[in-house]
Each structure stands twice: as C-alpha cells, then as structure tokens.
Amino acid sequence: MVDYNTTILDAFCEKPAEGTDTTLCNLYTGVAGISEGLNVFFLLFAGALVFLMQSGFAMLCAGSVRQKNVKNIMLKNLLDACGGALGFYTIGYALAYDNNSTGGKDFIGTENFFIRDFDSGGDLIGFFFQFAFAATAATIVAGTVAERCKMQAYLCYSVFLTGFVYPVIVRSIWSGNGFLTAFRDDPFRDVGVVDFAGSGVVHMTGGATALVAAIVLGPRKGRFYDEDGNPLETPREFQAHSVALQILGTFVLWFGWYGFNPGSALAIDNPDSAATAALCAVTTTTAAATGCVTAMFTDTIIDMLQTGEASYDLTMAMNGCLGGLVAITAGCSVVTPGMAIIIGMVGGWVYYGFSKFLIAMRIDDAVDAVPVHFANGMWGVIAVGLFANEDAMATAGYNDNHTGWFYSWGKKSGDANLLLCQICCVLWVCAWVFTIMTPFFLVLNALGMFRVDALEEEVGLDISHHRGAAYDLEGPKKEDVEELMELRASRHGKVEVPKEVAQAADESQEA
Numbered sequence: 001m002v003d004y005n006t007t008i009l010d011a012f013c014e015k016p017a018e019g020t021d022t023t024l025c026n027l028y029t030g031v032a033g034i035s036e037g038l039n040v041f042f043l044l045f046a047g048a049l050v051f052l053m054q055s056g057f058a059m060l061c062a063g064s065v066r067q068k069n070v071k072n073i074m075l076k077n078l079l080d081a082c083g084g085a086l087g088f089y090t091i092g093y094a095l096a097y098d099n100n101s102t103g104g105k106d107f108i109g110t111e112n113f114f115i116r117d118f119d120s121g122g123d124l125i126g127f128f129f130q131f132a133f134a135a136t137a138a139t140i141v142a143g144t145v146a147e148r149c150k151m152q153a154y155l156c157y158s159v160f161l162t163g164f165v166y167p168v169i170v171r172s173i174w175s176g177n178g179f180l181t182a183f184r185d186d187p188f189r190d191v192g193v194v195d196f197a198g199s200g201v202v203h204m205t206g207g208a209t210a211l212v213a214a215i216v217l218g219p220r221k222g223r224f225y226d227e228d229g230n231p232l233e234t235p236r237e238f239q240a241h242s243v244a245l246q247i248l249g250t251f252v253l254w255f256g257w258y259g260f261n262p263g264s265a266l267a268i269d270n271p272d273s274a275a276t277a278a279l280c281a282v283t284t285t286t287a288a289a290t291g292c293v294t295a296m297f298t299d300t301i302i303d304m305l306q307t308g309e310a311s312y313d314l315t316m317a318m319n320g321c322l323g324g325l326v327a328i329t330a331g332c333s334v335v336t337p338g339m340a341i342i343i344g345m346v347g348g349w350v351y352y353g354f355s356k357f358l359i360a361m362r363i364d365d366a367v368d369a370v371p372v373h374f375a376n377g378m379w380g381v382i383a384v385g386l387f388a389n390e391d392a393m394a395t396a397g398y399n400d401n402h403t404g405w406f407y408s409w410g411k412k413s414g415d416a417n418l419l420l421c422q423i424c425c426v427l428w429v430c431a432w433v434f435t436i437m438t439p440f441f442l443v444l445n446a447l448g449m450f451r452v453d454a455l456e457e458e459v460g461l462d463i464s465h466h467r468g469a470a471y472d473l474e475g476p477k478k479e480d481v482e483e484l485m486e487l488r489a490s491r492h493g494k495v496e497v498p499k500e501v502a503q504a505a506d507e508s509q510e511a
Helices: 004-014 023-064 067-097 121-144 151-173 199-217 244-262 273-307 314-329 335-359 368-389 390-395 405-410 415-448 454-459 461-465 478-492 497-511
Strands: none
Touching: 004 244, 023 067, 023 121, 023 244, 067 121, 067 461, 121 151, 121 199, 121 368, 151 199, 151 405, 151 415, 151 497, 199 335, 199 415, 244 273, 244 314, 273 314, 273 335, 273 390, 314 335, 368 405, 368 415, 390 461, 454 461
C-alpha cells in the first residue's frame, strides 16, 4: 500500500522551493534515519539469534552421536557456517534476490554476485540475515549423515546447497520475481505461497536433502544389519553420549527461533510489523511447548500399552519441541496462538509417526532431523492453508482475500486457493530438491567420496580423521598412584588407596 503522506513529503523535501521553511523536512529526514537505523538493528539482533542456532545444532548433534565421533560432527557444524557464508556471498544471494522487484517472473537472479553493489545499511544487513537462514538449511543435513560421511562430501554438498539449490527455492517463494511468491502484484492464484519464516523454504529444503543423503549413504554399521548383511530382527539403538549437550542444544535452538520467526517481519518501525513480530513470538512459544508434550506423552502412552510400564523419553520431548517449532515457522505470523497449539500438537504426532516410519524403512537418521525438518516442514506449510487468519494475514502484509480453508468454510465459501498454493509449494520443493540432490549424491557415492571406510567408521571419525579423540579420558598411571600412597604412608602411617582412584588407575593401565 502506498503511503501518500510519505510520498508527498519525499517530493516536497527533495527540492524545496526557495525561501521555504525546511524545519519539517529536517525533522522528517531525522525520523527517517532513526527508523532505518532501528530496522537495521532489529535485523542485526534477529540475525545474530538465527546464527546462534548454529551452536544449538552443534550441541544437539554432538550430544546425539557416540563419543568417538564428537570432533567430526562439531567441525562439520562449524564448516556449515563457513561454507554457507562463502557460498551465499559469492553466488547464492544473487541467485535468490537479484532485482528483487514485483516485475517479471524468472528462475534465478543474474546480477549482484559477491553483493558488489551493496553499500547501504539496509542492503548489507539484509544479506546477513538471509545468510543465517541459508546456513541453517545446510546444517540440517549434518546430523542425519553423522558418523559415516566423508569430510570432502560434506564440504561439496554444503556449498552446493547454499550456493545453488536453496537460492532457487528462495527465489521462487520469497523474491518479488518468484513464480509462487505472495509478494507480486499478480501473485500465484491471487494470493501466492505464505511461508513467513521458512517451514518449506528452509526446513523442507534441508530435510529433503537429508533424506536423499541418508538413503544414498546407507545406515551406520550395525544399525539395521549384522556383519553378514542380514537384517536384524530389532534395529540396534546407538545411545547418545551426552544428554546434557542434547538438551542444551534444544534450548539454544528454541531461543534462536525467536530471531528466526519474529525477525522475519524484517522491520520493527511501524505498528503492523511490531504486531506481527509479537504474534510470531507467542505462536512460536505455544507450538514448541505443545509439540514437546504431545510427542513425549504419545510415546509414553503407546509404550505403556505395550509393556505395562510408564517411561518418559527425553529424545521424544526434545525432538517433539523442535518439530513444533518447524511446523509453526510458516504460519507464525498468520495464525492465532490457539491455532498454533493445534499446529504444534499435530507436529508432535507428525514427528513421532515419521520417525517410526524411517526405522521401518531402515533409513538411518542419526539425530532424527528428517522427521523434525522435512515432515514437519511439509505439515507447517499445509497448516497455513488450513488455519491462516484473515486479520493476521492483512497485518503481516499478505492478501487477505483468501484465508485458511477452515476459516473459509466458517464463512460458507469453501475458498481453497491458499491451501492449493501451499500444496504446490510442498510439491515444488520436493521435486526440485529430489531431482537435483539425488544424482548429486549418487555421483559422490560412485566416486567413493561419500562414505568413510568400514574400519574408520568402527574406530570412529575422531581418531581416523581428526588426530585423536574429543575427550582426554586418560587417568593417572598406576605406579604414580602407588608411589603417592607410599609417600603418604611414610608420613602418616598406612594409607588405603581409595577404591575410585585404584579403579581409574587400573583402567588407565589397561588402556
């Protein structure tokens, strides 16, 4: 919508007539500068929170893998940020957002590589904010292929994903020139795809890539098959080495999501943007909490019916929470907090069901990233087509002539335009990612660049690839302990060696 008062002031202050009092123009210019600075700081703060999610992914993945692979997964998470920064800076941002207008439709951008024409604070902070999202899409894959993926393969697909695959999705849905975007004068089906913060653009893209990678790479040694290649009757569970790191990573991710979703308002200097950011914070909270308890108690009830005993799985709680967060990401600005609870609840069930489905299909996902990001990304996109609220859509800047299907039925219209747009989004993301990434991973695998050697996998990637284990667990030498006890005995009489000290010394000697 054009702000005619602002337009008139711009024209008046650009070339004021001779002798005109410019006090109003000076005041207007000052307020405009404050407004721009406020928006830049808002995106700087939100982008920093999104980037902090990299540490959340690192902690969650490190806690979820076995002790012998901690260094490897931590390095991959660090390189995600590095590869994402370089890939998105060189070509990714230009492919996604070059000539970001409401003009013609095109597949990719063709100018502004290396963001060479960026000089304003708004342009530069826009790149920073979008880079943080691109790095998130790449990081999703790291956990799925943990404990068996070669470093060179990881570097290849991380740069390829952030530099080409992800920007094409961004272009189609978030750019003003995209064929599915809601930000055109003539949007797809008169409304376009509503994916406010990226359930489809970010999470489905990363999750779909992770699914393809897991299928091509194959399961970890001993997960579903014995040494002779025969299927195990019951899949083997690899216990996480640090629950503390897992829960720390979950909390950091939840915290970072308050930059991910409210920050996608992209501005904070006007009432509508502020209201949208505030709504996002509330819907994000309710969906996360509901997803957590839904997944955990669903698992508890089913297990109790099978065994007669109640137990509470922390992994279900953590991933249910993350599933709820992914599910609400698309619609956080256009649904009410009550509807966010429903979306989070279904998100918990989606995570639970898809996690069990992957196990049944013998697809090994080391951290359950595919159920969290791919399955709940799909649900989140579709949920907008069901629950989008007319008033919230108008406030967030979308066309409110087409709302969620359930609201349409409430008005006795049955208008399903928005739902059809959301379904098209899901189909497009799946088609693009599967078509591009499947041959990419197959080529890596055929060249022997994808999976580590079986012996290296058994020993652990920390020792075989990173010059030693992540933790120094070496205890004191047994002879040193005995010498210390003899010295103390000579001073104070007979001294018994504490049981714990003796045990640690024996274990160190055996090692």
